[in-house]
Amino acid sequence: MTSPASLPTLWLGVALAYLAVGLVIAVMLERRGSPRTTAAAAIACWPLLASLLVRPSAPSVRGPLGPRIDDAAARLRATMADPAADELVVVEDLDELVADLHHADARLAMVDALLHDVSGSVPAAGTEAGIVALRSARARAAHEVEAVVDGMMQLRLSIGLRSLAGNAVPVRERLQDLRARLGAVEEMTRLELEPTA
């Protein structure tokens, strides 16, 4: 049974524990690059915002373009971290784009392994057309991923231009366009493979 005298202590303890958990989550969010307002809100409302700690993870398989993607992402993050580029691009937008790039890169690695495996053996009758189509689709997908990585580098220039020219340069839209372009790769590949299916 809880005695009346212990009730304030109990409630104080519960409140402090709640705020302590909130503080830990706020620090973790801040370290992951979330805006400070979000981290501050998480102190009081952490049950709502704790799921931000669970972001889409990068695939464990690294593809041929993995180093280029990491390099472009690191350079873009460094540019975004410059005080002159403050709040030009939302960090979460870039995180999602980089995760999409790594997934596309992992698919390239899987296709490369498959083509390597197939080319090492005598192809069965009727599979040549499929192999040609797969190589073509792989080349197209790799080209698009490279184009998006190049677009990330161009985005850095846009951020610099934005810091001089003001609001006329739509930096955030360009980042979203890159993600949309990457998302269109699957659709294009599907359309390309339809006649051979």
Place this chain on the structure above:
Amino acid sequence: VVSQTSSDLPSSTLLVCAGLLRDPASLGDGASILARHGTRLLAILVVCTAIVGAVVGSYRGGLQLGYAAVKLALLWLTPLLVALPAVRAAYRVCGIAASYADVCAAALVGSARAALLLAVASPIVWLGYSVHIDYHVAILVLCVVMALAGIVLAATMGALMPGHGLAKTLAHAMGLAALAVVFVQSGWVLRPFVVRPRADVAFLRPIESNAFASIAASWRSARGRYDGWDVRREGLLADPESDAPATPPSRGIR
């Protein structure tokens, strides 16, 4: 409407409000809503419910303006902070793969939209309270307004959650029931919101019984049995070792 450029940042809260009213789905989905708009949605929810609380407190005026503003904001936040795991469990039990971020985002957008509409309608409520309608009518008006806001929340949240068909209907009903239970009991603990014009003002009434026991007593009274109204302290804040009834509230405060 809601897609933003950095040039929109100073007015982006207004854009989020426009998105909430016109097309909540345009705000994004799941974690992206929380990441991009989570703080703004929380701010909209707290500010709008505080405005409505101040309007409700205007029936008594004075300190009750601030008390009701703080308590109504707490009333709308508490179910979101406490009951969303139960909502997610309801969806998972019905075979719908809803992530916790999906549930949080849908509930937050639904609550912010309901709060925004409540704030928009608050001048009408204020008009009624300012001409000093009957005390019981004032309480009924508050209940009806909260129920209407709850319908907005339910509809918006349902539209944003994944799944379809009977399974989704069942899951949504179970999830809303969990939210409603927490909302009702929170409202009971945080009362009074409406205080008679000449009554004393208190931030909270003494902890006594619970909302559902009170409803049961009201039901018995409606059938002509006027027992079961003994006010007893219950719950974590009450004194469980004392059988003595709690001090009844001063007459006039509800």
